[in-house]
Amino acid sequence: MSLTDPPPLAVEPLLEVRSLSKRFPGVRALHQVNLTLRRGEVLAVIGENGAGKSTLMKILAGVQEPDSGTIMVDGQPVHIDSVRAAENLGISLIHQELNLADNLDVAANVLLGREPRRGCFIQRSVLDRKAGGFMEQVGLDCSPRTLVSRLPLGHQQMVEIAKALSTNARVLIMDEPTSSLSQTETDRLYGVIKELRSRGVAIIYISHRLGEVKELADRVVVLRDGQNAGELQRGQIHHDAMVKLMVGRELGRHLRDAHGHGEAVLEVRGLRTLRYPQQALDFSLRRGEIVGVAGLVGAGRTELLSTLFGIEQPVGGQVLLAGRKVNLHSPQDAIRAGLALVPEDRKQQGVILEMGVRQNITLACVRGHARRGFLNRRREGEVAAQMTRQLNIKTPNLAQPVQYLSGGNQQKIVLAKWLALEPRALLLDEPTRGIDVGAKQEIYRLMEELAGRGVAILFVSSEMEEVLRMSDRTLVLHEGRLAGELPRVELSEEAIMRLATGGRLEKTHRTDA
Amino acid sequence: MKKLLGISGLFLVVFAATSVANPKFVSAYNLQNLISWTSLFGIISIGVAFVIITGGIDLSIGSVIGLVGSLMAWLLTHKHWGIPATVVTVLLLSLAIGLAHGLLITKMRLQPFVVTLCGLLLYRGLARYITDDQSQGFGNAYEGMRWVAIGAVPITPQFSLPAPFFVLVLVGVLAAIFLNRTIWGRYLLALGRNETATRYSGINTDRMKIIAYVICSLLAGVGGILFSLDLNSIQPSGLGEFYELYAIAAAVLGGCSLRGGEGTILGVIIGTAVMRVLYNAINILGIPTHLEFAIIGAVILAGVIADELVKRFAARRRAARELADA
Numbered sequence: 001m002s003l004t005d006p007p008p009l010a011v012e013p014l015l016e017v018r019s020l021s022k023r024f025p026g027v028r029a030l031h032q033v034n035l036t037l038r039r040g041e042v043l044a045v046i047g048e049n050g051a052g053k054s055t056l057m058k059i060l061a062g063v064q065e066p067d068s069g070t071i072m073v074d075g076q077p078v079h080i081d082s083v084r085a086a087e088n089l090g091i092s093l094i095h096q097e098l099n100l101a102d103n104l105d106v107a108a109n110v111l112l113g114r115e116p117r118r119g120c121f122i123q124r125s126v127l128d129r130k131a132g133g134f135m136e137q138v139g140l141d142c143s144p145r146t147l148v149s150r151l152p153l154g155h156q157q158m159v160e161i162a163k164a165l166s167t168n169a170r171v172l173i174m175d176e177p178t179s180s181l182s183q184t185e186t187d188r189l190y191g192v193i194k195e196l197r198s199r200g201v202a203i204i205y206i207s208h209r210l211g212e213v214k215e216l217a218d219r220v221v222v223l224r225d226g227q228n229a230g231e232l233q234r235g236q237i238h239h240d241a242m243v244k245l246m247v248g249r250e251l252g253r254h255l256r257d258a259h260g261h262g263e264a265v266l267e268v269r270g271l272r273t274l275r276y277p278q279q280a281l282d283f284s285l286r287r288g289e290i291v292g293v294a295g296l297v298g299a300g301r302t303e304l305l306s307t308l309f310g311i312e313q314p315v316g317g318q319v320l321l322a323g324r325k326v327n328l329h330s331p332q333d334a335i336r337a338g339l340a341l342v343p344e345d346r347k348q349q350g351v352i353l354e355m356g357v358r359q360n361i362t363l364a365c366v367r368g369h370a371r372r373g374f375l376n377r378r379r380e381g382e383v384a385a386q387m388t389r390q391l392n393i394k395t396p397n398l399a400q401p402v403q404y405l406s407g408g409n410q411q412k413i414v415l416a417k418w419l420a421l422e423p424r425a426l427l428l429d430e431p432t433r434g435i436d437v438g439a440k441q442e443i444y445r446l447m448e449e450l451a452g453r454g455v456a457i458l459f460v461s462s463e464m465e466e467v468l469r470m471s472d473r474t475l476v477l478h479e480g481r482l483a484g485e486l487p488r489v490e491l492s493e494e495a496i497m498r499l500a501t502g503g504r505l506e507k508t509h510r511t512d513a
Numbered sequence: 514m515k516k517l518l519g520i521s522g523l524f525l526v527v528f529a530a531t532s533v534a535n536p537k538f539v540s541a542y543n544l545q546n547l548i549s550w551t552s553l554f555g556i557i558s559i560g561v562a563f564v565i566i567t568g569g570i571d572l573s574i575g576s577v578i579g580l581v582g583s584l585m586a587w588l589l590t591h592k593h594w595g596i597p598a599t600v601v602t603v604l605l606l607s608l609a610i611g612l613a614h615g616l617l618i619t620k621m622r623l624q625p626f627v628v629t630l631c632g633l634l635l636y637r638g639l640a641r642y643i644t645d646d647q648s649q650g651f652g653n654a655y656e657g658m659r660w661v662a663i664g665a666v667p668i669t670p671q672f673s674l675p676a677p678f679f680v681l682v683l684v685g686v687l688a689a690i691f692l693n694r695t696i697w698g699r700y701l702l703a704l705g706r707n708e709t710a711t712r713y714s715g716i717n718t719d720r721m722k723i724i725a726y727v728i729c730s731l732l733a734g735v736g737g738i739l740f741s742l743d744l745n746s747i748q749p750s751g752l753g754e755f756y757e758l759y760a761i762a763a764a765v766l767g768g769c770s771l772r773g774g775e776g777t778i779l780g781v782i783i784g785t786a787v788m789r790v791l792y793n794a795i796n797i798l799g800i801p802t803h804l805e806f807a808i809i810g811a812v813i814l815a816g817v818i819a820d821e822l823v824k825r826f827a828a829r830r831r832a833a834r835e836l837a838d839a
Contacts, residue, residue: 332717350713366699375696
């Protein structure tokens with residue numbers, strides 16, 4: 001039938017995708033993509049943002065339909081035109097943002113829409129028993145009647161997986177499943193994934209975190225610009241090999257020269273946040289210094305930045321910027337003093353999606369250009385144009401609503417908004433979360449450039465590589481406490497992890513008592 | 514822009530159909546009446562548009578009109594206050610009402626719906642209590658003052674422009690400048706779309722929301738003054754009843770989204786005009802007046818549905834065109 005018959009395989013692939021293509025207005029999302037998935041394997045699909053991973057997964061899960069190409073399950077061509085159809089074939093997608101009704105309990109979520117009923121009444125005991133079976137498979141040991149909102153995020157993820165398993169899923173697609181999990185929760189997820197694999201469930205694992213891919217994947221498929229860029233077998237899965245296929249070129253990885261020797265710009269004295277009022281934080285940033293804040297999820301990193309920026313009220317302590325005391329009552333105060341914050345959640349806190357590029361960039365500085373409250377539109381246009389150029393923001397025009405731009409460009413717009421105000425100290429919360437490798441490099445370059453101009457930068461990051469690469473100095477938080485401060489020479493992944501998990505640094509050689 | 518075209522189209526269709534069905538519709542007398550009432554309702558609709566743009570709602574407008582209208586007549590005729598003192602008092606009262614709404618909604622974090630629903634009940638009750646539920650009126654007195662509501666400026670021998678029209682133009686121009694040309698208008702539109710991001714950009718979103726509620730109640734107060742001067746016979750229990758719903762409907766018809774962040778002043782005014790023309794058409798065409806609410810409701814619903822369909826159609830067309838270009 002086909003021109004080249006596939007060689008006979010010992011095991012017929014569970015799922016096979018042949019020359020799948022999908023176009024969106026103005027974008028070729030997928031072009032002739034091939035993919036095979038065998039029983040009991042973990043297949044990682046990686047690629048920069050916009051490489052087509054999400055589209056491919058949405059097609060497999062029946063959320064979108066392809067323009068052309070074939071999908072085969074158990075060697076039979078299938079037509080997946082709805083989520084229900086995908087579920088009937090045993091394909092289940094777990095979204096990055098969890099889709100749980102958190103006002104209901106665990107059992108109700110696991111079997112949502114498929115509750116055992118008698119007439120129009122739910123048989124609660126049967127529901128609990130059935131859900132309990134799936135919960136056991138993913139290692140959830142709470143009661144089926146626990147409210148989902150009471151569970152930590154990692155457990156909620158397990159509820160999602162249990163829900164997928166309850167539909168008899170043979171193919172589980174996980175989209176960035178660890179993006180909001182702590183290390184312990186991630187480890188637990190690994191355990192569940194390995195357990196599922198040994199039972200013959202096939203898993204497609206999408207992640208930006210190459211460390212995870214290395215740990216979990218039996219095989220890696222790399223997409224680039226909507227096409228297959230290459231495939232790596234178990235033994236070939238190395239960090240550099242993956243990056244090379246993703247970006248299509250070698251990454252110049254240069255380490256920064258440590259700088260920031262000037263006077264202290266930002267001084268934090270005895271600051272107590274609302275979340276950890278018993279812990280007082282003391283540290284300072286010098287002119288042109290880039291300081292990383294590392295720690296596990298829940299260590300109080302975001303709370304620290306929010307408090308510095310006046311979003312959350314401090315319980316005690318004070319902050320000085322260039323020697324002057326900063327009011328911590330509102331973002332207005334912080335901005336007036338010369339602080340700026342690039343928040344963690346870009347779409348909710350950073351940009352106004354429906355507004356244009358220009359209005360987003362000038363939102364914070366428009367007041368400064370106004371005369372008696374009247375907008376100075378000409379000046380506004382100039383600022384926006386200049387910032388767009390300076391930060392290399394890719395947009396068809398300045399009126400383009402920000403929602404149509406890529407994550408990297410959106411993040412640059414948030415940065416542009418602040419740079420237009422020329423802050424003395426810049427606070428960044430996960431500055432490169434969810435943006436592609438190329439844009440990441442640009443953000444790093446910008447951070448360095450700003451530091452070079454004397455701006456003090458405090459950034460929170462969960463990506464170890466980012467902290468290692470960018471920090472002149474690293475503050476490590478553990479449960480709200482400043483567990484340690486690592487200068488460049490002492491910086492290592494082990495040192496950070498040890499401090500972040502509540503351990504101590506062994507500076508002298510001695511054995512534990 | 515597209516929304517503005519749509520609502521203008523709807524206006525022209527209803528207007529033309531009614532004119533054809535009954536030529537009396539375009540008589541000078543009827544048009545003057547129509548313009549006068551459109552102006553009065555337009556003023557309160559512009560007010561509520563500001564609140565809707567922040568993503569909020571104000572259900573108390575009708576009661577504020579009732580309270581301001583009754584109180585003004587009562588102060589003038591029963592307490593014999595001077596005109597300036599009375600007008601200043603009732604306007605300060607409506608300003609205070611808006612301020613109270615804004616503070617409760619921002620500082621106490623109460624829901625706009627609940628706060629203004631309670632306001633709806635509260636102010637109506639106060640209006641009836643203060644006036645002992647007696648109907649108020651100016652009789653033949655206060656001619657000069659009433660000119661603002663019932664006066665007219667002759668344009669041609671047959672046709673005069675009613676005085677409220679000039680009030681509407683003034684309010685409309687000021688509102689449009691505020692919304693489109695000042696930083697505060699920009700902040701209102703921004704916070705209506707995404708309050709968190711706006712606050713994180715160093716904008717005092719609470720203050721902006723309070724300003725929106727103050728504008729809304731203040732314009733309701735202006736409306737209250739004009740309505741009572743126009744009617745001359747004021748029932749404290751009835752003046753302004755349901756007007757908040759007319760105002761909200763006009764704002765939505767005119768392109769405001771109840772999700773916030775969207776709306777134009779001109780659109781709101783045309784939306785109001787559509788409502789008034791419909792109401793007028795029902796009377797003039799001899800349609801049973803009992804059907805009034807049903808017809809207005811049906812037309813608004815049809816308009817909103819048409820708007821949604823056009824939007825989808827346009828999106829699909831754009832998608833198809835871009836696909837062809839690619």
